[in-house]
Amino acid sequence: MSGAQELGIALTLKQCDQLLTLLAELQDWNSRFNLTAIRDPGEAVVKHLLDSLSIHRHLQGRSVADVGTGAGFPGLPLAIVDPDRQFALIEATTKKAKFVEHVVARLELTNVTVINSRSERYRPTTRFDCVIARALGNLSEFVRVAGHLCAPRGRLLAMKGKSPRAEIDDLPQGWQLVALHRLRVPGLDAERHLVELERSASRR
Numbered sequence: 147m148s149g150a151q152e153l154g155i156a157l158t159l160k161q162c163d164q165l166l167t168l169l170a171e172l173q174d175w176n177s178r179f180n181l182t183a184i185r186d187p188g189e190a191v192v193k194h195l196l197d198s199l200s201i202h203r204h205l206q207g208r209s210v211a212d213v214g215t216g217a218g219f220p221g222l223p224l225a226i227v228d229p230d231r232q233f234a235l236i237e238a239t240t241k242k243a244k245f246v247e248h249v250v251a252r253l254e255l256t257n258v259t260v261i262n263s264r265s266e267r268y269r270p271t272t273r274f275d276c277v278i279a280r281a282l283g284n285l286s287e288f289v290r291v292a293g294h295l296c297a298p299r300g301r302l303l304a305m306k307g308k309s310p311r312a313e314i315d316d317l318p319q320g321w322q323l324v325a326l327h328r329l330r331v332p333g334l335d336a337e338r339h340l341v342e343l344e345r346s347a348s349r350r
Contacts, residue, residue: 284310
């Protein structure tokens with residue numbers, strides 16, 4: 147998959163097959179359960195797979211939570227290309243969580259756990275090094291529903307379209323901006339940004 151190479155990700159044949167199987171399963175389930183509005187296979191490669199993989203190099207630590215994963219994005223593509231990290235995919239909508247569970251079993255992903263719960267209600271025994279979310283409201287809402295999942299020196303990574311400067315200026319007390327990354331998604335003309343947050347030093 148040339149788009150992954152442009153992102154600096156060298157896929158094995160097995161990983162390519164897993165990513166394509168993920169999209170095939172999504173297309174099949176989507177015809178019955180309406181999991182995503184993106185139905186064109188080419189569009190799904192760009193807006194689901196490559197958009198998800200565009201944040202890979204910004205992950206840190208060994209454990210990652212994907213809050214509001216929906217049909218498994220960005221968590222499933224990231225787990226496929228990064229088998230040495232552990233991923234918890236959190237989704238409140240049961241039909242979407244069931245799909246993700248199906249794909250995890252179908253692809254034999256031993257590094258993925260699916261949590262069918264609202265993120266604000268989920269209380270893991272060990273917090274995560276990295277907590278990611280795509281299309282989860284504004285940054286204050288992300289902190290509210292997922293901040294407790296983040297380890298003391300962990301990071302919150304929010305995937306955004308245009309640069310959310312106003313949201314950054316309105317961050318809740320106790321959280322601060324680490325970096326604002328401009329992302330490049332192969333095949334996509336629209337703007338993409340990644341906001342990297344951490345707790346203020348006094349709150350760690």
